[in-house]
Every structure is written in structure tokens, then in C-alpha cells.
Amino acid sequence: MLTAFLNLLLPPICPACAEHTENRGFCRKCHDGIRFIASPLCACCGVPFVSQQSSGHFCARCIKEKMPFLKARSIGAYEGVLLEAIHMFKYSGKTSLAKPLGKLMADGFSNKGCDLVVPVPLHKTRLKERGFNQSLFLARELAAIHNLPVDYIHLKRIRATDPQINLKEKERVKNVRGAFAAADGKVFIDKHILLIDDVYTTGATIRECGRILKRAGAKGIDVLTLARVVNL
Ligand SMILES: [Zn+2]
Numbered sequence: 001m002l003t004a005f006l007n008l009l010l011p012p013i014c015p016a017c018a019e020h021t022e023n024r025g026f027c028r029k030c031h032d033g034i035r036f037i038a039s040p041l042c043a044c045c046g047v048p049f050v051s052q053q054s055s056g057h058f059c060a061r062c063i064k065e066k067m068p069f070l071k072a073r074s075i076g077a078y079e080g081v082l083l084e085a086i087h088m089f090k091y092s093g094k095t096s097l098a099k100p101l102g103k104l105m106a107d108g109f110s111n112k113g114c115d116l117v118v119p120v121p122l123h124k125t126r127l128k129e130r131g132f133n134q135s136l137f138l139a140r141e142l143a144a145i146h147n148l149p150v151d152y153i154h155l156k157r158i159r160a161t162d163p164q165i166n167l168k169e170k171e172r173v174k175n176v177r178g179a180f181a182a183a184d185g186k187v188f189i190d191k192h193i194l195l196i197d198d199v200y201t202t203g204a205t206i207r208e209c210g211r212i213l214k215r216a217g218a219k220g221i222d223v224l225t226l227a228r229v230v231n232l
Pocket residue numbers: 014015016017018019026027028029030031
């Protein structure tokens with residue numbers, strides 16, 4: 001009833017193309033333009049595999065290197081409609097996109113024991129520039145839908161870092177080393193945390209946050225990002 005009334009009052013439009021839609025999310029065409037990431041993928045870091053391999057398989061990197069998280073998953077490839085929507089959201093301050101983008105994440109997430117949602121934090125200088133933390137906005141939407149608490153206070157970015165965008169993986173790792181800290185308090189002890197970020201590129205930021213959360217007592221960490229850089 002209420003939805004029908006709202007739709008009459010404010011006809012829903014697609015946040016990506018501004019066409020009218022049936023619901024309050026992306027229109028069918030834009031939704032179909034998202035390349036959703038599905039198996040086969042690495043059981044740990046979630047990198048998509050080219051060939052069909054059995055599930056439960058680790059990629060070469062995850063066999064060699066112990067990741068601080070149990071599993072990392074992403075909703076879609078960082079390209080096309082999704083890339084444009086993230087850019088509008090993050091760099092053009094179109095914060096109304098938090099709702100449909102957060103819902104997209106929530107729809108692609110099935111909770112297996114996570115009890116606390118933690119967004120990757122921004123440094124206060126970046127926060128001042130942008131005015132909001134995109135990962136927190138996404139985390140809030142997802143957490144509301146899955147009925148989970150969010151903590152955006154105790155994982156802190158203590159050092160401003162260069163934008164990762166033009167850096168190679170080794171430089172990215174170095175760039176974020178020591179950039180995060182867990183503020184005192186015991187909030188992370190024995191928690192199974194869902195760490196949220198907008199884009200997974202090399203995973204350097206995610207791994208660094210994961211290490212800090214583990215050191216702060218988290219018993220497990222899962223990662224969910226809205227998009228992922230996919231080289232397939
Ligand atoms: Zn659309």
C-alpha cells in the first residue's frame with residue numbers, strides 16, 4: 001500500500017540511467033549490464049577462474065600465502081554500469097546511490113555466521129574532502145537488511161595514504177602498511193567480522209585491515225566488496 005502510494009507520488013527512477021523503473025533499484029537494462037561474479041572462483045580470495053574448476057579450490061596465490069580473511073567475495077566486475085555507478089557515488093557525491101548499491105551487496109550476501117560489519121575506514125583528511133565514507137554507506141545498507149550491527153569507530157586509518165589507483169601491487173602493499181589501527185576497546189574480540197569495501201583491486205587494503213582486525217582478536221573475517229577488478 002505504502003509503496004504503491006510512494007510510487008505514485010515519486011515514480012522510482014533507475015539510479016544509473018534515470019529511466020523509470022518498476023522498483024527502487026536499477027532498471028532491468030542496467031541490472032543486466034552488470035557482470036556478476038559467479039563460480040568458478042578461488043574459495044578463499046574469490047578471484048574468478050578462467051576454466052571450470054571444482055569449487056573449494058584455492059588459487060595459486062592463496063595456496064602459497066595465508067590470507068588474513070576466510071573468504072573474500074565481490075558482487076560484480078568493476079566495469080560498465082557498475083563502475084559508472086561507483087564513480088558517481090564516490091566522486092560525484094551522489095549519495096542516493098548508497099541504497100541501490102548497498103541493496104545489490106545485501107542481495108548477493110548470505111550470512112554464514114558474521115556478527116559484526118566493519119567498513120574499510122577513510123583517513124580524516126580524505127573524509128573531509130569527500131564528505132562521506134562510501135564503504136560505511138554501503139555497510140549500513142547491507143547491515144540494515146541483514147540485521148547486523150556496524151562498527152565504524154574502532155578500525156581507524158591512522159595515516160593518510162596516496163591514492164592506490166596508479167600504484168602497482170608491491171607499491172600498494174607498501175602504501176597501506178601501518179595505515180590502519182584498532183582503537184583500544186575489546187569490540188573485535190571473538191567476533192566474526194564482515195569487512196566491507198567498495199572495490200577489490202589487488203586486495204592490499206583488505207589484507208592490511210584483516211591483519212589488524214585479527215590482531216585485535218577477531219576470530220574470523222569475511223570480506224565483501226561491491227566490485228572487483230577482473231582481468232578476464
Ligand atoms: Zn537504468
